[in-house]
Amino acid sequence: MKNIKTCFSVWQGRIAPVFDVSSNILIQETEEGKVKSEYSLQLPAETVFDRVSFLSENSVDVIVCGAVSRETAMLLNLFKIKCFPFISGSVEEVAAAYYEERLSESRFLMPGCGRRRMCRRRFNFHHK
Amino acid sequence: MDNSDIILDSISDGVFTVDSEWHITSFNSAAEDITGIARSDAKGRFCSEVFRSSMCEDGCPLRETLKTGKPVINKTGFIIDADGSRIPISVSTAVLRNSEGEVIGGVETFRDLSEIEALRKELTGSFSIGDIVSHSPAMRNVSDMATAVAGSPSTVLILGETGTGKELLARAIHSMGRGESRPFVAVNCGALPDSLLESELFGYKKGAFTGAASDKPGRFALAGDGTLFLDEIGEISPALQIRLLRVLQEHTYEPLGSTVTETTEARIIAATNRDLAALVKEGKFRLDLYYRINVVSIELPPLRKRKEDIPLLADHFVRKFNFLQKRDIEGFTPESYSIMIAWDWPGNVRELENVIERAFVLSKGRWITPEQLPDEITGADNYLRRGNIPDDTGNMEGAKKTAEKKIIIDALEKSGFNRQKASDLLGIHKTTLFRKIKELDIIIPHGKKDRGV
Numbered sequence: 176m177k178n179i180k181t182c183f184s185v186w187q188g189r190i191a192p193v194f195d196v197s198s199n200i201l202i203q204e205t206e207e208g209k210v211k212s213e214y215s216l217q218l219p220a221e222t223v224f225d226r227v228s229f230l231s232e233n234s235v236d237v238i239v240c241g242a243v244s245r246e247t248a249m250l251l252n253l254f255k256i257k258c259f260p261f262i263s264g265s266v267e268e269v270a271a272a273y274y275e276e277r278l279s280e281s282r283f284l285m286p287g288c289g290r291r292r293m294c295r296r297r298f299n300f301h302h303k
Numbered sequence: 304m305d306n307s308d309i310i311l312d313s314i315s316d317g318v319f320t321v322d323s324e325w326h327i328t329s330f331n332s333a334a335e336d337i338t339g340i341a342r343s344d345a346k347g348r349f350c351s352e353v354f355r356s357s358m359c360e361d362g363c364p365l366r367e368t369l370k371t372g373k374p375v376i377n378k379t380g381f382i383i384d385a386d387g388s389r390i391p392i393s394v395s396t397a398v399l400r401n402s403e404g405e406v407i408g409g410v411e412t413f414r415d416l417s418e419i420e421a422l423r424k425e426l427t428g429s430f431s432i433g434d435i436v437s438h439s440p441a442m443r444n445v446s447d448m449a450t451a452v453a454g455s456p457s458t459v460l461i462l463g464e465t466g467t468g469k470e471l472l473a474r475a476i477h478s479m480g481r482g483e484s485r486p487f488v489a490v491n492c493g494a495l496p497d498s499l500l501e502s503e504l505f506g507y508k509k510g511a512f513t514g515a516a517s518d519k520p521g522r523f524a525l526a527g528d529g530t531l532f533l534d535e536i537g538e539i540s541p542a543l544q545i546r547l548l549r550v551l552q553e554h555t556y557e558p559l560g561s562t563v564t565e566t567t568e569a570r571i572i573a574a575t576n577r578d579l580a581a582l583v584k585e586g587k588f589r590l591d592l593y594y595r596i597n598v599v600s601i602e603l604p605p606l607r608k609r610k611e612d613i614p615l616l617a618d619h620f621v622r623k624f625n626f627l628q629k630r631d632i633e634g635f636t637p638e639s640y641s642i643m644i645a646w647d648w649p650g651n652v653r654e655l656e657n658v659i660e661r662a663f664v665l666s667k668g669r670w671i672t673p674e675q676l677p678d679e680i681t682g683a684d685n686y687l688r689r690g691n692i693p694d695d696t697g698n699m700e701g702a703k704k705t706a707e708k709k710i711i712i713d714a715l716e717k718s719g720f721n722r723q724k725a726s727d728l729l730g731i732h733k734t735t736l737f738r739k740i741k742e743l744d745i746i747i748p749h750g751k752k753d754r755g756v
Contacts, residue, residue, distance in 0.1 A: 242387075249451045286340045
């Protein structure tokens with residue numbers, strides 16, 4: 176099984192509200208489904224492109240984050256980074272839910288993410 | 304709903320309040336409208352997860368107010384709604400106190416600036432991508448895509464008919480991404496024979512072939528860490544396709560006659576007016592190279608599909624030629640505009656520019672009249688070339704429609720495009736004429752759409 180690098184956009188111990196302007200990420204690397212290592216990085220502050228290309232340079236496969244604009248979503252798609260957007264909650268709980276495939280539980284969705292909304296759809300991006 | 308909710312709902316700006324733990328305690332109906340979030344969903348949640356503003360993480364005005372006790376007025380930023388749209392807003396904040404004067408939270412009012420932004424755009428009437436001006440929705444998609452990929456190192460493939468502005472778009476992507484300070488080097492692959500193109504792209508060393516008297520750097524070397532624009536990529540030979548594929552894959556190449564491998568950091572933007580997928584099927588273009596250059600593709604619409612841009616572009620070229628030729632031409636007469644809008648412009652923006660340059664030569668006055676436009680676009684049969692109805696079908700139905708179309712156009716022209724008068728001339732009811740205009744895809748010139756309606 177391929178090692179997967181998952182990135183969580185973090186602010187004050189919770190998922191950062193807006194990925195487009197967020198500063199910090201936690202990267203967890205899994206091997207055969209188990210977290211083998213984790214480390215924090217600071218995202219470049221300049222542009223959305225810089226943030227997304229930074230993730231790509233760090234071989235991130237998946238990002239779990241808060242609100243994402245369509246422009247950023249397009250770039251994540253371009254860099255083939257799978258995105259779970261409009262997620263809220265403490266990083267610890269969200270990470271556990273992500274690995275247990277429970278992120279669709281309503282308590283992890285940002286308010287307003289009802290049916291038909293972009294935030295209910297997981298961007299169907301390709302894995303690397 | 305208590306009285307304070309009723310009062311808050313009467314305010315047209317979005318208003319929410321938070322307690323000392325940053326949980327939302329009230330959320331008015333304007334806030335529901337702007338954010339797209341129901342009050343019931345918002346109450347009790349962290350304000351940053353409801354409001355999702357560019358200011359939440361770093362520069363929250365409410366935090367500043369609660370820290371300093373001073374209000375913040377009209378701080379601007381954006382929020383992201385549940386559809387992923389960025390909504391421009393301005394925010395004002397104040398401290399909330401109880402009857403004892405103790406701070407119990409804060410209040411934030413916010414205003415949706417989208418309408419103001421939209422009005423500003425409507426007033427200016429256009430947007431630009433580099434040197435490309437437009438107010439066509441089709442070009443808006445091109446602009447969005449170009450902006451999104453500008454900073455990316457990915458290869459971009461620009462598709463579009465001849466004269467649609469592929470090089471201008473490539474330059475715009477280069478300027479937005481790599482910046483004006485880095486080189487932009489353009490090569491027309493269709494304009495050079497294969498052997499010459501190879502030496503142009505990769506350069507050569509002294510003595511590499513007869514006449515190579517000194518080293519010459521190729522376009523890859525000249526592009527440095529800038530952008531290399533390969534126009535008419537569909538025209539390159541199979542042998543050169545292999546060399547180009549290697550550069551795209553490995554970012555390395557050897558100049559002709561050299562044994563030293565050079566590396567390139569240039570970003571490649573390719574363009575073609577050919578159907579590359581069809582060329583691949585015909586075996587004329589390598590599939591692996593096609594995948595390499597088709598990472599991101601942007602299609603420029605032909606001018607006939609964005610006719611609303613014709614007056615804007617025409618005025619742009621008038622300003623340009625006034626400047627270049629030190630002339631003082633005001634613009635076009637309404638008849639000239641109508642003729643230009645009716646024409647399908649097979650040569651696209653380049654043809655329009657050439658027609659206007661020619662009109663500048665012929666024009667002695669301050670306005671460009673139909674007499675200064677080429678015969679081929681002012682000809683009466685111009686109208687018949689438009690639309691989807693072929694006039695050479697060779698069958699009765701097609702011939703009938705063509706004849707019907709011509710008669711209606713003649714009547715419209717005679718009546719100055721007054722639909723009432725035209726229907727009188729034709730001896731049909733006005734509603735029948737409207738239906739025929741629609742069915743036969745007859746385009747009414749700009750400025751004459753409301754006559755006799």
